[in-house]
Amino acid sequence: DADVTQTPRNRITKTGKRIMLECSQTKGHDRMYWYRQDPGLGLRLIYYSFDVKDINKGEISDGYSVSRQAQAKFSLSLESAIPNQTALYFCATSDSEVYTGELFFGEGSRLTVL
Amino acid sequence: QKEVEQNSGPLSVPEGAIASLNCTYSDRGSQSFFWYRQYSGKSPELIMSIYSNGDKEDGRFTAQLNKASQYVSLLIRDSQPSDSATYLCAVNGENYGQNFVFGPGTRLSVLP
Numbered sequence: 368d369a370d371v372t373q374t375p376r377n378r379i380t381k382t383g384k385r386i387m388l389e390c391s392q393t394k395g396h397d398r399m400y401w402y403r404q405d406p407g408l409g410l411r412l413i414y415y416s417f418d419v420k421d422i423n424k425g426e427i428s429d430g431y432s433v434s435r436q437a438q439a440k441f442s443l444s445l446e447s448a449i450p451n452q453t454a455l456y457f458c459a460t461s462d463s464e465v466y467t468g469e470l471f472f473g474e475g476s477r478l479t480v481l
Numbered sequence: 482q483k484e485v486e487q488n489s490g491p492l493s494v495p496e497g498a499i500a501s502l503n504c505t506y507s508d509r510g511s512q513s514f515f516w517y518r519q520y521s522g523k524s525p526e527l528i529m530s531i532y533s534n535g536d537k538e539d540g541r542f543t544a545q546l547n548k549a550s551q552y553v554s555l556l557i558r559d560s561q562p563s564d565s566a567t568y569l570c571a572v573n574g575e576n577y578g579q580n581f582v583f584g585p586g587t588r589l590s591v592l593p
Contacts, residue, residue, distance in 0.1 A: 400580075407489060409569060409585040410525070423578070457524060461581075469515065470571075470581055472524035 373473035390458030399441040485584035504570030511574040
């Protein structure tokens with residue numbers, strides 16, 4: 368089983384619908400992240416959490432919200448999906464040794480908003 | 482100016498050649514530097530990290546860091562078709578809130 372698991376892997380939805388992407392990890396890491404990837408733009412940070420009580424906005428948080436339910440779970444919600452939120456979304460984790468640690472990614476959730 | 486820049490490519494090299502990938506960053510306070518490889522439709526995976534000036538070698542991969550010039554590069558020796566992927570440069574530092582900032586990636590194609 369993957370250390371970082373994302374569900375769903377693929378989702379097609381309509382404009383205005385509420386969508387939740389879920390992430391769970393078995394690595395025991397405190398730090399969790401949600402990234403969005405669009406062609407030619409690399410990975411852009413949406414939200415991040417350094418522990419259960421810590422939630423921070425990233426570069427592109429507008430239109431998104433998150434919930435850190437436990438150390439191992441970090442969910443991303445789109446309250447009212449719009450077509451320009453069509454993208455590939457990655458959850459990632461890292462340990463607290465941030466300057467030497469690496470990011471471990473989930474397999475990605477491909478979201479299409481019609 | 483983007484914080485982390487890379488040539489988008491595609492960079493095409495023949496099998497067996499050296500592929501050279503470059504990355505520049507804007508924040509002089511950046512402290513750690515990473516190269517991730519991403520195959521089409523897959524998640525990124527770390528291939529190299531470097532923290533001090535100079536070269537770091539791992540098998541066919543060499544990362545080079547020059548903080549004075551604010552660039553980091555990745556050399557792939559004896560390139561193989563299986564190296565064909567997008568290579569993402571990432572930077573971390575206190576000024577980024579201890580987060581990883583990624584470049585747009587360079588697509589590498591190794592031709593048999």
